[in-house]
Amino acid sequence: xxxxxxxxxxxxxxxxxxxKQEDGKYLSFAYNEHKIIDAIKSxxxxxxxxxxxHFAQIEFEELVKGKAQTCLKVNNVCxxxxxxxxxxxxxxxxxxxxxxxxxxxxxLSKEKIYLDSTSKYLxxxxxxxxxxxxxLVTIFTFxxxxxxxxxxxKYSDKKERLITxxxxxxxxxxxxxxxxxYKKIKExxxxxxxxxxxxxxxxxxxxxxxxGFDFNKEKLVVKFKGVEAKKITTYLEKEYTLNKAVVKDGxxxxxxxx
Amino acid sequence: xxxxxxxxxxxxxxxxxxxxxxxxxxxxxxxxxKKSKIELxxxxxxxxxxxxxxxxxSVLKKNWGDSKTAEKKLDKLIKSSGIKNIDVTKxxxxxVIKFEYKQLNLVDQFINKVLNENLQIKKLLxxxxxxxxxIRY
Numbered sequence: 001x002x003x004x005x006x007x008x009x010x011x012x013x014x015x016x017x018x019x020k021q022e023d024g025k026y027l028s029f030a031y032n033e034h035k036i037i038d039a040i041k042s043x044x045x046x047x048x049x050x051x052x053x054h055f056a057q058i059e060f061e062e063l064v065k066g067k068a069q070t071c072l073k074v075n076n077v078c079x080x081x082x083x084x085x086x087x088x089x090x091x092x093x094x095x096x097x098x099x100x101x102x103x104x105x106x107x108l109s110k111e112k113i114y115l116d117s118t119s120k121y122l123x124x125x126x127x128x129x130x131x132x133x134x135x136l137v138t139i140f141t142f143x144x145x146x147x148x149x150x151x152x153x154k155y156s157d158k159k160e161r162l163i164t165x166x167x168x169x170x171x172x173x174x175x176x177x178x179x180x181x182y183k184k185i186k187e188x189x190x191x192x193x194x195x196x197x198x199x200x201x202x203x204x205x206x207x208x209x210x211x212g213f214d215f216n217k218e219k220l221v222v223k224f225k226g227v228e229a230k231k232i233t234t235y236l237e238k239e240y241t242l243n244k245a246v247v248k249d250g251x252x253x254x255x256x257x258x
Numbered sequence: 259x260x261x262x263x264x265x266x267x268x269x270x271x272x273x274x275x276x277x278x279x280x281x282x283x284x285x286x287x288x289x290x291x292k293k294s295k296i297e298l299x300x301x302x303x304x305x306x307x308x309x310x311x312x313x314x315x316s317v318l319k320k321n322w323g324d325s326k327t328a329e330k331k332l333d334k335l336i337k338s339s340g341i342k343n344i345d346v347t348k349x350x351x352x353x354v355i356k357f358e359y360k361q362l363n364l365v366d367q368f369i370n371k372v373l374n375e376n377l378q379i380k381k382l383l384x385x386x387x388x389x390x391x392x393i394r395y
Contacts, residue, residue, distance in 0.1 A: 127273040134280045141287035148294035152301035159308055166316045175315055182318035185378060189322070193373050196382075213384040223385075 017113050019058065029055055033115060052112035057086045059108060071097050191258055195220060198239055206235050211251065224252045321376035325395035331375050332393055339368040352380055355391045365389055
Protein backbone atom coordinates (compact mmCIF):
# COMPACT_ATOMS: atom_id res chain seq x y z
CA UNK A 1 0.00 0.00 0.00
CA UNK A 2 2.75 2.57 0.60
CA UNK A 3 3.30 2.70 -3.15
CA UNK A 4 -0.28 3.94 -3.49
CA UNK A 5 0.75 7.21 -1.88
CA UNK A 6 4.28 7.41 -3.14
CA UNK A 7 3.43 9.16 -6.39
CA UNK A 8 1.12 11.76 -4.91
CA UNK A 9 2.66 12.64 -1.55
CA UNK A 10 5.98 12.56 0.22
CA UNK A 11 5.66 9.47 2.43
CA UNK A 12 8.80 10.16 4.42
CA UNK A 13 7.88 9.97 8.10
CA UNK A 14 4.38 8.76 7.36
CA UNK A 15 2.75 5.47 8.33
CA UNK A 16 -0.15 3.63 6.80
CA UNK A 17 -3.12 1.61 7.94
CA UNK A 18 -5.30 -0.30 5.46
CA UNK A 19 -8.72 -1.82 6.02
CA LYS A 20 -10.19 -4.19 3.48
CA GLN A 21 -13.87 -3.33 3.02
CA GLU A 22 -14.72 -5.77 0.26
CA ASP A 23 -12.89 -7.48 -2.62
CA GLY A 24 -10.96 -4.87 -4.53
CA LYS A 25 -11.98 -2.08 -2.17
CA TYR A 26 -9.70 -0.86 0.57
CA LEU A 27 -9.82 2.03 2.96
CA SER A 28 -6.36 3.35 3.64
CA PHE A 29 -5.14 5.91 6.11
CA ALA A 30 -1.85 7.74 6.04
CA TYR A 31 -0.81 9.43 9.24
CA ASN A 32 2.10 11.30 10.73
CA GLU A 33 2.84 9.51 13.97
CA HIS A 34 4.90 12.32 15.46
CA LYS A 35 2.05 14.79 14.96
CA ILE A 36 -0.29 12.44 16.85
CA ILE A 37 2.27 12.09 19.65
CA ASP A 38 2.70 15.87 19.79
CA ALA A 39 -1.09 16.29 19.95
CA ILE A 40 -1.31 13.79 22.83
CA LYS A 41 1.44 15.65 24.67
CA SER A 42 -0.15 19.04 24.11
CA UNK A 43 -3.47 17.64 25.44
CA UNK A 44 -1.69 16.86 28.72
CA UNK A 45 -2.14 13.10 28.37
CA UNK A 46 0.76 10.86 29.29
CA UNK A 47 1.82 8.46 26.60
CA UNK A 48 1.24 5.38 28.79
CA UNK A 49 -2.43 6.28 29.21
CA UNK A 50 -3.02 5.83 25.49
CA UNK A 51 -3.86 2.20 24.76
CA UNK A 52 -4.42 2.59 21.05
CA UNK A 53 -5.42 5.08 18.38
CA HIS A 54 -8.63 4.61 16.38
CA PHE A 55 -9.76 6.30 13.18
CA ALA A 56 -12.85 8.48 13.48
CA GLN A 57 -13.75 7.52 9.90
CA ILE A 58 -14.28 3.92 11.07
CA GLU A 59 -15.52 4.46 14.61
CA PHE A 60 -18.12 7.14 13.86
CA GLU A 61 -19.61 5.36 10.86
CA GLU A 62 -22.08 3.26 12.87
CA LEU A 63 -23.29 6.29 14.79
CA VAL A 64 -24.17 8.37 11.79
CA LYS A 65 -25.99 5.74 9.76
CA GLY A 66 -29.44 7.11 9.16
CA LYS A 67 -28.34 10.53 10.28
CA ALA A 68 -27.12 11.76 6.94
CA GLN A 69 -26.50 15.46 6.71
CA THR A 70 -26.39 15.65 10.50
CA CYS A 71 -23.39 17.31 11.96
CA LEU A 72 -22.03 15.72 15.15
CA LYS A 73 -20.47 18.19 17.51
CA VAL A 74 -17.45 16.71 19.21
CA ASN A 75 -15.15 18.93 21.24
CA ASN A 76 -16.14 22.07 19.35
CA VAL A 77 -15.57 20.34 16.04
CA CYS A 78 -18.49 19.53 13.80
CA UNK A 79 -18.16 16.16 12.05
CA UNK A 80 -20.33 14.79 9.32
CA UNK A 81 -20.30 12.00 6.73
CA UNK A 82 -20.52 13.17 3.17
CA UNK A 83 -20.30 10.48 0.50
CA UNK A 84 -19.03 7.98 3.11
CA UNK A 85 -16.16 10.26 4.06
CA UNK A 86 -15.89 11.90 7.46
CA UNK A 87 -15.39 15.60 7.06
CA UNK A 88 -15.23 18.62 9.35
CA UNK A 89 -17.85 21.30 8.89
CA UNK A 90 -17.28 24.74 10.34
CA UNK A 91 -19.39 25.14 13.48
CA UNK A 92 -20.41 28.57 12.22
CA UNK A 93 -22.57 26.93 9.54
CA UNK A 94 -24.73 25.38 12.35
CA UNK A 95 -26.26 22.88 9.98
CA UNK A 96 -28.30 20.22 11.81
CA UNK A 97 -25.99 20.08 14.76
CA UNK A 98 -26.60 17.05 16.96
CA UNK A 99 -25.52 17.80 20.52
CA UNK A 100 -26.74 14.47 21.89
CA UNK A 101 -23.63 12.65 20.78
CA UNK A 102 -21.65 11.25 23.74
CA UNK A 103 -18.19 10.01 22.85
CA UNK A 104 -17.91 8.00 26.08
CA UNK A 105 -20.63 5.62 24.84
CA UNK A 106 -18.66 4.80 21.75
CA UNK A 107 -17.87 1.08 21.29
CA LEU A 108 -14.49 0.95 19.62
CA SER A 109 -13.82 -1.45 16.75
CA LYS A 110 -10.80 -3.71 16.39
CA GLU A 111 -9.30 -1.41 13.79
CA LYS A 112 -6.59 0.48 15.62
CA ILE A 113 -2.96 1.47 15.49
CA TYR A 114 -0.26 1.58 18.13
CA LEU A 115 2.04 4.52 18.40
CA ASP A 116 5.73 4.09 18.11
CA SER A 117 7.31 5.92 20.99
CA THR A 118 10.89 5.42 19.87
CA SER A 119 13.20 8.26 19.09
CA LYS A 120 12.78 10.31 15.95
CA TYR A 121 16.36 9.43 15.12
CA LEU A 122 16.01 5.68 15.71
CA UNK A 123 12.92 4.17 14.18
CA UNK A 124 11.26 0.98 15.36
CA UNK A 125 12.73 -1.20 12.62
CA UNK A 126 16.29 -0.13 13.33
CA UNK A 127 15.72 -0.38 17.07
CA UNK A 128 14.57 -4.00 16.79
CA UNK A 129 17.44 -4.79 14.40
CA UNK A 130 19.81 -3.42 17.02
CA UNK A 131 17.97 -5.39 19.73
CA UNK A 132 18.35 -8.53 17.59
CA UNK A 133 22.08 -7.98 17.12
CA UNK A 134 22.64 -7.25 20.83
CA UNK A 135 20.54 -10.28 21.74
CA LEU A 136 22.68 -12.49 19.51
CA VAL A 137 25.87 -11.08 21.03
CA THR A 138 24.43 -11.61 24.54
CA ILE A 139 23.38 -15.19 23.79
CA PHE A 140 26.76 -15.97 22.23
CA THR A 141 28.55 -14.41 25.23
CA PHE A 142 26.47 -16.42 27.71
CA UNK A 143 27.09 -19.64 25.73
CA UNK A 144 30.83 -18.92 25.63
CA UNK A 145 30.86 -18.16 29.37
CA UNK A 146 28.95 -21.37 30.10
CA UNK A 147 31.39 -23.27 27.89
CA UNK A 148 34.32 -21.75 29.85
CA UNK A 149 32.79 -22.73 33.20
CA UNK A 150 32.10 -26.21 31.85
CA UNK A 151 35.71 -26.48 30.62
CA UNK A 152 37.01 -25.24 33.99
CA UNK A 153 34.89 -27.86 35.75
CA LYS A 154 36.44 -30.58 33.56
CA TYR A 155 39.84 -29.81 35.09
CA SER A 156 38.48 -31.01 38.44
CA ASP A 157 37.59 -34.34 36.82
CA LYS A 158 41.02 -34.55 35.21
CA LYS A 159 42.62 -33.86 38.59
CA GLU A 160 40.56 -36.62 40.21
CA ARG A 161 41.64 -39.02 37.45
CA LEU A 162 45.30 -38.15 38.07
CA ILE A 163 44.85 -38.83 41.80
CA THR A 164 43.30 -42.23 41.05
CA UNK A 165 45.79 -43.18 38.31
CA UNK A 166 48.87 -42.29 40.39
CA UNK A 167 47.35 -43.65 43.58
CA UNK A 168 47.88 -40.30 45.28
CA UNK A 169 46.61 -39.32 48.73
CA UNK A 170 43.32 -37.46 48.76
CA UNK A 171 44.70 -34.22 50.19
CA UNK A 172 47.51 -32.03 48.95
CA UNK A 173 48.93 -31.82 52.50
CA UNK A 174 49.44 -35.60 52.56
CA UNK A 175 50.88 -35.55 49.04
CA UNK A 176 53.35 -32.79 49.88
CA UNK A 177 54.38 -34.58 53.08
CA UNK A 178 55.09 -37.78 51.13
CA UNK A 179 57.00 -35.89 48.42
CA UNK A 180 59.10 -34.28 51.14
CA UNK A 181 59.74 -37.69 52.71
CA TYR A 182 60.74 -39.30 49.40
CA LYS A 183 63.00 -36.36 48.52
CA LYS A 184 64.74 -36.72 51.87
CA ILE A 185 65.29 -40.44 51.25
CA LYS A 186 66.57 -39.67 47.74
CA GLU A 187 69.02 -37.02 48.99
CA UNK A 188 70.30 -39.32 51.72
CA UNK A 189 70.80 -42.23 49.33
CA UNK A 190 72.56 -40.01 46.79
CA UNK A 191 74.80 -38.77 49.61
CA UNK A 192 75.66 -42.37 50.59
CA UNK A 193 76.59 -43.22 46.99
CA UNK A 194 78.67 -40.04 46.55
CA UNK A 195 80.55 -40.79 49.79
CA UNK A 196 81.25 -44.38 48.71
CA UNK A 197 82.48 -43.08 45.34
CA UNK A 198 84.75 -40.55 47.04
CA UNK A 199 86.15 -43.17 49.40
CA UNK A 200 86.82 -45.66 46.60
CA UNK A 201 88.49 -42.94 44.50
CA UNK A 202 91.20 -42.75 47.20
CA UNK A 203 92.99 -45.55 45.34
CA UNK A 204 93.42 -43.36 42.26
CA UNK A 205 94.05 -40.13 44.16
CA UNK A 206 96.37 -41.19 46.99
CA UNK A 207 97.08 -44.87 46.29
CA UNK A 208 95.17 -46.17 49.33
CA UNK A 209 93.50 -49.59 49.15
CA UNK A 210 90.13 -50.10 50.82
CA UNK A 211 90.15 -53.41 52.69
CA GLY A 212 87.00 -52.96 54.76
CA PHE A 213 83.81 -51.02 54.49
CA ASP A 214 81.04 -50.76 57.06
CA PHE A 215 78.10 -48.44 56.60
CA ASN A 216 75.38 -48.64 59.20
CA LYS A 217 72.66 -46.04 59.64
CA GLU A 218 74.46 -42.67 59.71
CA LYS A 219 78.03 -43.85 60.22
CA LEU A 220 80.61 -45.13 57.79
CA VAL A 221 83.78 -46.91 58.87
CA VAL A 222 86.37 -47.51 56.17
CA LYS A 223 89.59 -49.48 56.54
CA PHE A 224 92.54 -48.43 54.38
CA LYS A 225 95.81 -50.08 53.70
CA GLY A 226 98.96 -49.21 51.77
CA VAL A 227 99.31 -45.53 52.60
CA GLU A 228 100.04 -43.53 55.71
CA ALA A 229 97.12 -42.36 57.91
CA LYS A 230 97.85 -38.64 57.53
CA LYS A 231 97.46 -38.83 53.78
CA ILE A 232 94.13 -40.66 54.16
CA THR A 233 92.69 -38.25 56.71
CA THR A 234 93.82 -35.22 54.69
CA TYR A 235 92.10 -36.65 51.61
CA LEU A 236 88.86 -37.43 53.44
CA GLU A 237 88.77 -34.16 55.39
CA LYS A 238 88.55 -32.22 52.15
CA GLU A 239 84.90 -33.32 51.90
CA TYR A 240 83.85 -34.82 55.24
CA THR A 241 84.22 -34.34 58.98
CA LEU A 242 85.97 -37.33 60.53
CA ASN A 243 84.73 -38.72 63.85
CA LYS A 244 87.88 -40.70 64.51
CA ALA A 245 90.86 -42.31 62.81
CA VAL A 246 92.68 -45.34 64.30
CA VAL A 247 95.80 -47.04 62.97
CA LYS A 248 96.34 -50.68 63.95
CA ASP A 249 98.58 -53.27 62.29
CA GLY A 250 99.18 -51.03 59.30
CA UNK A 251 95.45 -50.60 58.72
CA UNK A 252 93.90 -47.17 59.11
CA UNK A 253 90.25 -47.19 60.24
CA UNK A 254 88.39 -43.95 59.67
CA UNK A 255 84.87 -43.19 60.91
CA UNK A 256 82.81 -40.44 59.37
CA UNK A 257 79.20 -39.33 59.66
CA UNK A 258 76.91 -38.99 56.69
CA UNK B 259 -4.46 -6.01 38.14
CA UNK B 260 -6.34 -8.33 35.75
CA UNK B 261 -7.49 -5.31 33.82
CA UNK B 262 -3.90 -4.12 33.61
CA UNK B 263 -2.88 -7.48 32.22
CA UNK B 264 -5.69 -7.38 29.70
CA UNK B 265 -4.62 -3.95 28.63
CA UNK B 266 -1.01 -5.01 28.31
CA UNK B 267 0.04 -5.45 24.75
CA UNK B 268 3.50 -6.40 23.68
CA UNK B 269 3.25 -3.94 20.79
CA UNK B 270 3.02 -1.12 23.32
CA UNK B 271 6.34 -1.98 24.98
CA UNK B 272 8.70 0.82 24.19
CA UNK B 273 11.45 -0.59 21.93
CA UNK B 274 13.93 1.70 23.64
CA UNK B 275 13.14 -0.04 26.94
CA UNK B 276 13.72 -3.39 25.24
CA UNK B 277 16.96 -2.04 23.80
CA UNK B 278 18.06 -0.84 27.23
CA UNK B 279 17.20 -4.19 28.88
CA UNK B 280 19.10 -6.12 26.21
CA UNK B 281 22.04 -3.75 26.59
CA UNK B 282 22.11 -4.33 30.35
CA UNK B 283 21.87 -8.09 29.76
CA UNK B 284 24.76 -7.85 27.34
CA UNK B 285 26.88 -6.01 29.91
CA UNK B 286 26.04 -8.70 32.48
CA UNK B 287 26.98 -11.39 29.94
CA UNK B 288 30.36 -9.66 29.38
CA UNK B 289 31.03 -9.63 33.13
CA UNK B 290 29.98 -13.28 33.27
CA UNK B 291 32.31 -14.10 30.35
CA LYS B 292 35.21 -12.25 31.96
CA LYS B 293 34.74 -14.15 35.22
CA SER B 294 34.47 -17.45 33.37
CA LYS B 295 37.74 -16.74 31.54
CA ILE B 296 39.50 -16.01 34.85
CA GLU B 297 38.02 -19.20 36.31
CA LEU B 298 39.15 -21.20 33.27
CA UNK B 299 42.68 -19.77 33.35
CA UNK B 300 42.95 -20.44 37.09
CA UNK B 301 41.71 -24.01 36.66
CA UNK B 302 44.12 -24.63 33.77
CA UNK B 303 47.05 -23.17 35.74
CA UNK B 304 46.17 -25.16 38.87
CA UNK B 305 45.83 -28.33 36.82
CA UNK B 306 49.25 -27.79 35.20
CA UNK B 307 50.76 -27.25 38.64
CA UNK B 308 49.02 -30.35 39.94
CA UNK B 309 50.25 -32.36 36.95
CA UNK B 310 53.82 -31.42 37.90
CA UNK B 311 53.22 -32.40 41.53
CA UNK B 312 51.57 -35.62 40.45
CA UNK B 313 54.42 -36.51 38.10
CA UNK B 314 56.97 -35.69 40.79
CA UNK B 315 55.08 -37.77 43.35
CA SER B 316 54.67 -40.67 40.96
CA VAL B 317 58.39 -40.81 40.04
CA LEU B 318 59.57 -40.39 43.63
CA LYS B 319 57.17 -43.01 44.92
CA LYS B 320 58.15 -45.49 42.21
CA ASN B 321 61.87 -44.98 42.90
CA TRP B 322 61.93 -44.60 46.66
CA GLY B 323 58.55 -45.56 48.10
CA ASP B 324 57.42 -48.66 46.27
CA SER B 325 58.41 -51.74 48.27
CA LYS B 326 57.24 -54.21 45.61
CA THR B 327 59.35 -52.56 42.90
CA ALA B 328 62.37 -52.48 45.23
CA GLU B 329 61.92 -56.14 46.11
CA LYS B 330 61.68 -57.12 42.44
CA LYS B 331 64.81 -55.12 41.56
CA LEU B 332 66.78 -56.75 44.36
CA ASP B 333 65.62 -60.28 43.48
CA LYS B 334 66.63 -59.67 39.86
CA LEU B 335 70.09 -58.42 40.92
CA ILE B 336 70.63 -61.42 43.22
CA LYS B 337 69.66 -63.90 40.50
CA SER B 338 71.88 -62.25 37.90
CA SER B 339 74.87 -61.81 40.26
CA GLY B 340 76.31 -65.28 39.76
CA ILE B 341 77.19 -65.38 43.46
CA LYS B 342 76.37 -68.69 45.12
CA ASN B 343 75.08 -69.34 48.64
CA ILE B 344 73.46 -65.96 49.16
CA ASP B 345 71.53 -65.87 52.40
CA VAL B 346 68.43 -63.72 52.05
CA THR B 347 66.42 -62.81 55.13
CA LYS B 348 63.22 -60.87 54.74
CA UNK B 349 62.29 -58.60 57.62
CA UNK B 350 59.23 -56.45 58.13
CA UNK B 351 60.37 -53.48 56.06
CA UNK B 352 63.75 -54.60 54.84
CA UNK B 353 65.73 -57.45 53.34
CA VAL B 354 69.13 -58.63 54.54
CA ILE B 355 71.59 -60.30 52.16
CA LYS B 356 74.65 -62.10 53.44
CA PHE B 357 77.25 -64.08 51.57
CA GLU B 358 80.90 -65.07 51.69
CA TYR B 359 82.95 -64.59 48.59
CA LYS B 360 86.09 -65.70 46.89
CA GLN B 361 85.82 -63.83 43.61
CA LEU B 362 86.10 -60.11 44.34
CA ASN B 363 85.07 -59.14 40.80
CA LEU B 364 81.58 -60.67 41.29
CA VAL B 365 81.14 -58.68 44.52
CA ASP B 366 82.27 -55.54 42.71
CA GLN B 367 79.73 -56.04 39.95
CA PHE B 368 76.93 -56.86 42.38
CA ILE B 369 77.57 -53.88 44.67
CA ASN B 370 77.91 -51.57 41.66
CA LYS B 371 74.54 -52.69 40.35
CA VAL B 372 72.94 -52.24 43.78
CA LEU B 373 74.37 -48.72 44.05
CA ASN B 374 73.15 -47.85 40.55
CA GLU B 375 69.59 -48.85 41.36
CA ASN B 376 67.17 -46.74 43.40
CA LEU B 377 67.42 -48.97 46.45
CA GLN B 378 67.48 -47.69 50.02
CA ILE B 379 70.73 -48.92 51.54
CA LYS B 380 70.36 -49.27 55.27
CA LYS B 381 73.52 -51.22 55.93
CA LEU B 382 76.53 -52.22 53.84
CA LEU B 383 79.40 -54.24 55.27
CA UNK B 384 82.24 -55.47 53.10
CA UNK B 385 85.35 -57.06 54.53
CA UNK B 386 87.91 -59.43 53.13
CA UNK B 387 85.65 -62.47 53.32
CA UNK B 388 82.00 -61.55 53.48
CA UNK B 389 79.40 -59.04 52.45
CA UNK B 390 76.33 -57.99 54.41
CA UNK B 391 73.74 -55.74 52.80
CA UNK B 392 70.42 -54.51 54.17
CA ILE B 393 67.95 -52.85 51.86
CA ARG B 394 64.98 -50.94 53.30
CA TYR B 395 61.64 -51.01 51.53
